[in-house]
Amino acid sequence: AQSVTQLDSQVPVFEEAPVELRCNYSSSVSVYLFWYVQYPNQGLQLLLKYLSGSTLVKGINGFEAEFNKSQTSFHLRKPSVHISDTAEYFCAVSDGRSGYSTLTFGKGTMLLVSP
Amino acid sequence: DVKVTQSSRYLVKRTGEKVFLECVQDMDHENMFWYRQDPGLGLRLIYFSYDVKMKEKGDIPEGYSVSREKKERFSLILESASTNQTSMYLCASSSTGIGSYEQYFGPGTRLTVT
Numbered sequence: 072a073q074s075v076t077q078l079d080s081q082v083p084v085f086e087e088a089p090v091e092l093r094c095n096y097s098s099s100v101s102v103y104l105f106w107y108v109q110y111p112n113q114g115l116q117l118l119l120k121y122l123s124g125s126t127l128v129k130g131i132n133g134f135e136a137e138f139n140k141s142q143t144s145f146h147l148r149k150p151s152v153h154i155s156d157t158a159e160y161f162c163a164v165s166d167g168r169s170g171y172s173t174l175t176f177g178k179g180t181m182l183l184v185s186p
Numbered sequence: 187d188v189k190v191t192q193s194s195r196y197l198v199k200r201t202g203e204k205v206f207l208e209c210v211q212d213m214d215h216e217n218m219f220w221y222r223q224d225p226g227l228g229l230r231l232i233y234f235s236y237d238v239k240m241k242e243k244g245d246i247p248e249g250y251s252v253s254r255e256k257k258e259r260f261s262l263i264l265e266s267a268s269t270n271q272t273s274m275y276l277c278a279s280s281s282t283g284i285g286s287y288e289q290y291f292g293p294g295t296r297l298t299v300t
Binding site: 080103120165173178179 | 229230244278287289290
């Protein structure tokens with residue numbers, strides 16, 4: 072069975088500061104990893120994904136994440152945040168063994184950007 | 187662009203009512219999913235379907251059923267709504283194939299059961 076742990080439920084940060092949202096996973100097989108963002112009263116939108124290849128993955132809105140197999144982590148980073156980045160962020164994992172692409176989600180991290 | 191639509195953004199129902207939540211996707215995706223989202227619990231999978239008339243239970247299927255009569259449409263049914271089913275419900279879809287594991291989400295339906 073897979074699981075995802077997002078270590079921080081809430082991360083407050085000032086505008087233009089760097090931010091890192093942490094995600095650790097557990098799985099007995101190779102995994103595919105995702106970060107989604109949810110703005111208030113909206114559905115989830117894909118930020119970025121790791122399927123294979125380079126462990127540094129770049130996504131939309133200036134976000135990037137690094138896959139670290141030895142530490143089973145997939146932390147999300149942005150060098151300078153904006154007020155508009157205030158949202159909830161979800162890390163998710165799929166083992167890809169079936170064609171169903173079921174995802175296991177973490178409990179989410181609320182990023183609060185203040186002026 | 188992939189589009190997943192849900193029939194209602196907000197819904198208020200009474201305890202004991204039968205509730206239907208509808209989801210439609212326009213990208214010919216094989217897989218469709220229903221989640222519920224609650225504060226502090228993240229997204230939990232209720233049911234999913236990998237083909238027309240096929241369904242699989244997710245992590246929390248109790249109190250719910252689903253129907254998929256057409257490829258583009260996936261319905262979530264609350265046979266007898268209860269107050270503990272007050273939640274945000276999210277529908278998603280994905281295609282089948284190597285490298286296509288991402289899911290596309292609808293805007294969600296916020297259901298209140300009184």
